[in-house]
Amino acid sequence: MMSADKIQDPLYFIAIVPPDPIADAVKAVKEDMAVRFSSKAALRSPAHITLHMPFRWPDKKLENLHFVLNNLAESTVPIPIQLNQFGAFVPRVIYVAVEENLLLEQLQKNLLRVSRQQLGIFNGDYKDRAFHPHMTVAFRDLKPRNFKLAWEEYESKPFSFNFTCDAISLLKHDGKEWRVYKSFAMANPTI
DSSP states (O other), X not given: OOOHHHHXXXXXXXXXXXXXXXXXXXXXXXXXXXXXXXXXXXXXXOSOEEXXXXXXXXXXXXXXXXXXXXXXXXXXXXEEEEEEEEEEETTTEEEEEEOOOHHHHHHHHHHHHHIIIIIOOOOOSOTTSOOOOEEEEEOTTOOHHHHHHHHHHHTTOOOEEEEEEOEEEEEEEOSSXXXXXXXXXXXXXXO
């Protein structure tokens, strides 16, 4: 059984958050999923690419978490990201697809390594699945019938954006939804 202290530790996850024009486009798709296909759960977080799944972290150790994430970000050059079309994890998840990207994969591996070695966080990824970067637009509450209807429409729907990822973001759950808590700037390649 968990102690009361552990239950009260805030919940965080680490992600890449796109700039506003792209975030707004992804949010519009999430809103369409909510209105037309009754899937509202994805609206509880901003558009993002998860790098490290949720974990609990005590406030008294927050400075150490910030230090490690800042060091990782400062040692990483900005990464070009290409979003292209939609994808699905049948039977409940629809997402904006992120094109394969070796720099992004390396960032995620480095993050998992420092999370384990320097922070003692060991739940960085799903043990049975490889890293598959994406931006979820419908999931958990998308019923199978609505998944089929939504996927028939979104499977071939155009959606294409690119941006340069220049920060790693720490998101915090406020009891109702996820919010960007702090972002850590990546290395400036012009220096």
